Amino acid sequence: MPAPASPSDLRRWLNRATFGTTPALLEEVQSMGWERWVAAQLAPDDKTDTDCQKRLNNLRLHIEYEVQPMAPAAAGAKAMMATQVAKKVNENRPLRLLHQPLEQTFPMYGKDDVNYEEKSLAMQEVMMATLLRAVHSQWQVREMLAEFWHNHFSVNADKDESVMLALPAYDRDVIRANALGSFRTMLQGVAQSAAMLYYLDGVESKASPANENFARELFELHTFGARNYLNHRFTKWRDVPGALEGKPEGYIDQDVYEAARAFTGWTVENGAEDDDGAKRPNTGRFMVREAWHDPYQKRVLGTEFDSQRPALEDGLRVIDLVARHPATARFIAEKLCRRFVSDDPPEALIKQAAAEFTAAFDAPDQIARVMKVILLSAEFRSAPATKFKRPLEFLASYLRATGADFAPRIDVVYQLDEMGQRLFRWPTPTGHPDTSGYWQSGTFLLRRWNLPLVLRDDGWKGIASFHFLTLTPADCTTAGQVLAYWSQRLLGQEVAEKSRAVLLQVLTDDDEANASSEFSGDDKDRDIRIASCVALLAASPEFQYR
Amino acid sequence: MNTTTSLLTRRSLLRRALGASGLTLGGGGIQRLAFAEDSAAAAGRDLLVTIFLRGGCDGLGVLAPVDDPHYRAARQANLRIVEKGERPGLAIKNGYAGHDWRLHPDAAPLQELYAHGDLAMIHACGLKNGTRSHFDAQDMMERGINEQKNLGLGTGWLTRFLDSLPGTGLLPGLSADGAMPASLLGCTRAAAIANLQDFSYYGDDRQMKALRLMHAQSGALGAGGNRMLTLLQEVTKKLPKKPDGSVAEYLPAKGVTYPEHDFSNTLKTVAQLAKMELGLQVAAINYGDWDTHTGQDYRLNDLVANLAKPLHAFYADLAAQRQRTTIVIMSEFGRRLKANESGGTDHGHGNLMWVLGGGIQGGRCLGSWPGLANDKLDEHADLAITTDYRQVLSEVLMARMRGAEVATVFPGFTPGSPLGVV
Numbered sequence: 001m002p003a004p005a006s007p008s009d010l011r012r013w014l015n016r017a018t019f020g021t022t023p024a025l026l027e028e029v030q031s032m033g034w035e036r037w038v039a040a041q042l043a044p045d046d047k048t049d050t051d052c053q054k055r056l057n058n059l060r061l062h063i064e065y066e067v068q069p070m071a072p073a074a075a076g077a078k079a080m081m082a083t084q085v086a087k088k089v090n091e092n093r094p095l096r097l098l099h100q101p102l103e104q105t106f107p108m109y110g111k112d113d114v115n116y117e118e119k120s121l122a123m124q125e126v127m128m129a130t131l132l133r134a135v136h137s138q139w140q141v142r143e144m145l146a147e148f149w150h151n152h153f154s155v156n157a158d159k160d161e162s163v164m165l166a167l168p169a170y171d172r173d174v175i176r177a178n179a180l181g182s183f184r185t186m187l188q189g190v191a192q193s194a195a196m197l198y199y200l201d202g203v204e205s206k207a208s209p210a211n212e213n214f215a216r217e218l219f220e221l222h223t224f225g226a227r228n229y230l231n232h233r234f235t236k237w238r239d240v241p242g243a244l245e246g247k248p249e250g251y252i253d254q255d256v257y258e259a260a261r262a263f264t265g266w267t268v269e270n271g272a273e274d275d276d277g278a279k280r281p282n283t284g285r286f287m288v289r290e291a292w293h294d295p296y297q298k299r300v301l302g303t304e305f306d307s308q309r310p311a312l313e314d315g316l317r318v319i320d321l322v323a324r325h326p327a328t329a330r331f332i333a334e335k336l337c338r339r340f341v342s343d344d345p346p347e348a349l350i351k352q353a354a355a356e357f358t359a360a361f362d363a364p365d366q367i368a369r370v371m372k373v374i375l376l377s378a379e380f381r382s383a384p385a386t387k388f389k390r391p392l393e394f395l396a397s398y399l400r401a402t403g404a405d406f407a408p409r410i411d412v413v414y415q416l417d418e419m420g421q422r423l424f425r426w427p428t429p430t431g432h433p434d435t436s437g438y439w440q441s442g443t444f445l446l447r448r449w450n451l452p453l454v455l456r457d458d459g460w461k462g463i464a465s466f467h468f469l470t471l472t473p474a475d476c477t478t479a480g481q482v483l484a485y486w487s488q489r490l491l492g493q494e495v496a497e498k499s500r501a502v503l504l505q506v507l508t509d510d511d512e513a514n515a516s517s518e519f520s521g522d523d524k525d526r527d528i529r530i531a532s533c534v535a536l537l538a539a540s541p542e543f544q545y546r
Numbered sequence: 547m548n549t550t551t552s553l554l555t556r557r558s559l560l561r562r563a564l565g566a567s568g569l570t571l572g573g574g575g576i577q578r579l580a581f582a583e584d585s586a587a588a589a590g591r592d593l594l595v596t597i598f599l600r601g602g603c604d605g606l607g608v609l610a611p612v613d614d615p616h617y618r619a620a621r622q623a624n625l626r627i628v629e630k631g632e633r634p635g636l637a638i639k640n641g642y643a644g645h646d647w648r649l650h651p652d653a654a655p656l657q658e659l660y661a662h663g664d665l666a667m668i669h670a671c672g673l674k675n676g677t678r679s680h681f682d683a684q685d686m687m688e689r690g691i692n693e694q695k696n697l698g699l700g701t702g703w704l705t706r707f708l709d710s711l712p713g714t715g716l717l718p719g720l721s722a723d724g725a726m727p728a729s730l731l732g733c734t735r736a737a738a739i740a741n742l743q744d745f746s747y748y749g750d751d752r753q754m755k756a757l758r759l760m761h762a763q764s765g766a767l768g769a770g771g772n773r774m775l776t777l778l779q780e781v782t783k784k785l786p787k788k789p790d791g792s793v794a795e796y797l798p799a800k801g802v803t804y805p806e807h808d809f810s811n812t813l814k815t816v817a818q819l820a821k822m823e824l825g826l827q828v829a830a831i832n833y834g835d836w837d838t839h840t841g842q843d844y845r846l847n848d849l850v851a852n853l854a855k856p857l858h859a860f861y862a863d864l865a866a867q868r869q870r871t872t873i874v875i876m877s878e879f880g881r882r883l884k885a886n887e888s889g890g891t892d893h894g895h896g897n898l899m900w901v902l903g904g905g906i907q908g909g910r911c912l913g914s915w916p917g918l919a920n921d922k923l924d925e926h927a928d929l930a931i932t933t934d935y936r937q938v939l940s941e942v943l944m945a946r947m948r949g950a951e952v953a954t955v956f957p958g959f960t961p962g963s964p965l966g967v968v
Contacts, residue, residue: 201839201840201888201890204840204887204888204889205887205888206887206888207887208887209884209886209887209892210886210887211839211840211886211887211888211890211892212839212886212892212893213837213839213892216678216679216893220679220681221681226679226681226682229677229679229682231676231677231678232675232676232677232693232694235925253678253925256678388767418724418740419724420724420725427600427835428600428601428680428835430681436766437726437731438725438726440766440767440770441721441723441724441725441726441737441738442737442738442739442770442773442774442777443724443738443739443740443745444724444725444738445770445771445774446745446747446774446778449747449749449757450747450748450749453748453749454748495760496760496763498759498762499756499759499760502752502755502756502759503756505752506752506753506756532749532753535749535753536749536753536756536757536760539757539760540760541760541761541763541765541767541768541771544767
């Protein structure tokens with residue numbers, strides 16, 4: 001029986017397993033114990049996340065645009081379209097598209113008479129809900145995993161309005177629904193999603209030649225990983241070790257091309273006619289066009305596919321082959337360990353997590369089981385805080401540590417953009433990098449230092465409400481005590497000696513201050529000075545790591 | 547007395563003119579001395595600018611032998627360069643023997659630079675390795691290698707190049723982006739600056755001092771943080787200000803107008819920093835998503851137009867230092883000769899590389915053209931490579947490096963017979 005974890009251990013584990021420690025969460029885990037807390041997190045029940053749900057219900061998104069009526073000549077030429085009436089929209093709307101099924105949201109695709117601002121709500125709502133949940137959801141491990149899978153199966157909603165409109169269903173029904181579930185189920189969901197079919201061009205891939213985009217990323221990014229791309233060593237399938245036994249150890253270009261052929265015909269209902277000439281509705285729902293399918297025999301990863309098989313069958317067989325390959329277990333395990341442990345995760349843990357991924361492959365809670373292995377492992381527990389926080393983690397951990405009330409608006413997204421994190425709009429299918437090098441660039445650091453100050457800007461009223469003075473215990477009467485309290489909240493420790501003097505000066509606005517100086521002034525003034533000091537604690541190197 | 551109060555309550559993203567406030571740096575003072583730069587020396591430095599076209603630029607859609615029957619058979623008219631009609635390709639002299647070579651119709655500014663002798667083009671160029679993975683190809687090119695097994699290399703080629711150059715300037719290397727590219731991996735003498743309009747810390751002097759002290763420690767973040775703080779201070783001092791203290795808009799050289807486009811803003815940032823006498827010697831820029839699997843006809847037109855015009859303006863903007871400026875444009879691979887069925891092209895192999903500069907032997911197509919007959923294609927599908935990308939880069943570097951060896955920048959690469967780029 002391991003010794004009970006110290007508060008500083010728990011804090012370190014929480015900082016990596018969640019979007020950031022809070023005093024309340026630390027207390028909760030201290031009383032439950034780490035193992036029980038992890039078990040609860042891995043079986044989340046949305047119905048109990050009441051505080052977060054209330055905040056989501058109260059959130060309002062601003063939408064503003066003007067519609068000019070069409071000039072008479074143009075209106076005559078497009079008589080078939082709905083006539084546009086002059087309209088001015090300036091509203092604050094609750095989240096609605098977030099809960100809407102794909103069939104109700106996607107029909108806006110291609111509709112010229114629907115203003116772009118209306119369409120972009122599909123993306124904005126997912127962004128706001130993601131931000132709010134990162135800070136306020138009780139189910140923090142699930143939120144971390146939702147972010148992980150969104151980056152693993154990354155789509156760029158900027159690419160086309162089709163991807164944007166398909167985003168709520170993608171986020172809700174594909175990623176979040178399976179984040180702690182079955183990888184195989186999630187992979188099929190991704191391959192059949194309007195979001196991915198439009199993003200990687202599968203939607204118009206027909207024989208012949210097929211469009212390779214999705215098939216390549218399926219192998220390189222979603223399953224095997226680039227390390228198992230063996231093209232530099234083998235150009236013939238039979239030369240790949242294990243191929244003749246139907247178990248090649250990696251993939252080559254030919255596998256990508258054959259898989260691309262297998263997926264031809266995997267498309268969506270988007271108003272066009274189907275093979276029988278019937279006009280399909282514009283729903284974004286997955287459908288198959290046999291007329292587009294390359295029906296001839298294929299060979300993927302040393303496995304022969306007979307000719308004249310249905311498009312659905314061919315594609316599903318590819319998904320099965322890649323999902324079950326040991327390289328995939330390894331790749332996913334390594335990525336999860338990199339997310340939750342360190343940039344260079346320990347080999348032993350990767351092996352253990354990969355073994356669980358394989359053993360639990362057919363379990364409905366496969367990923368939860370892999371996460372349990374990781375979060376309870378000795379490697380996770382002993383790893384120091386060396387993961388550099390990505391911008392969302394930085395923002396969320398700051399808001400969580402300071403006990404702020406968060407009601408995000410689009411301004412927050414622009415700030416994260418400037419720090420390098422482009423929510424749902426990373427420009428390539430690789431998703432955001434998960435090693436520190438990328439995030440530590442000059443301008444990104446500068447924006448990070450500025451963010452706590454920006455959050456207090458007049459123009460940002462209502463986005464983040466802080467309670468610095470009210471949260472400071474009444475018995476903190478000296479500057480030293482106030483500094484110690486907030487250092488503990490954000491960093492779990494006192495600040496380094498050399499920075500302490502100047503931070504005390506910031507707290508008191510007095511160059512002669514020391515730790516025993518009285519912390520005085522009117523309420524508003526003291527609140528502002530604590531805010532300035534805490535903004536600096538957030539900029540400290542210590543706060544950047546989890 | 548209550549400066550802190552007033553700063554936060556009246557805050558509306560007020561930019562602080564740090565230079566004007568007479569900052570005391572305490573422990574940072576020593577670092578300031580180390581970055582002191584002799585402006586005459588700084589002014590004389592060569593500048594190498596790399597522009598990486600991300601996603602695999604379709605070289606055959608930018609410069610092509612329009613009369614080659616293999617080319618015409620492989621793509622419908624809207625996915626290739628044509629010699630007549632509404633949008634004919636732009637003719638050039640000194641193309642590879644035996645064909646009518648044309649540039650993309652929206653590349654007129656490049657045609658002009660080529661005709662003027664400033665721009666050289668090298669086709670059938672690139673990463674010989676043969677990977678069709680963006681990920682691998684970019685990583686290898688940016689590390690200056692050709693084999694996956696060397697992907698563990700912890701430095702980019704620009705890092706090794708920069709490390710071989712003398713100069714203690716404040717900003718020897720620049721990534722004109724929020725992030726650092728892999729070509730500058732491991733570089734301690736480069737910074738990522740996305741734009742100069744909003745390049746300031748919003749806190750006051752005391753808060754700045756606190757930041758300094760907190761980063762006065764060992765470790766990557768301490769060093770990186772301190773470098774950024776020093777840079778912030780020095781660059782801010784040199785930026786032109788409006789009467790209200792905010793940063794004034796950049797004024798290019800007389801007669802130069804950049805077109806309205808994001809890429810122009812990136813180039814302006816580089817130009818401004820290059821002229822600021824900070825000892826800038828290397829700038830790495832990214833442009834585009836050139837991965838035109840679909841919609842290539844309109845996407846490529848946009849990409850080429852929005853590369854050519856801003857680049858032309860940038861080159862004119864730096865006319866005063868043209869002789870010591872070299873701009874290299876590359877992409878991770880070209881695209882397939884034969885179009886796909888979705889209105890685009892898939893990943894290919896050989897590609898176009900451009901070199902622009904006052905010291906360049908421009909107005910010529912360098913290297914050799916392998917042809918587009920099926921048996922001359924790589925894997926019977928893609929334009930072959932006859933010139934290793936490192937050959938081009940080596941020739942550029944050899945003119946710029948003093949005493950250091952190309953072998954340190956491109957380990958494992960033996961230069962072939964010179965193309966005559968420089």
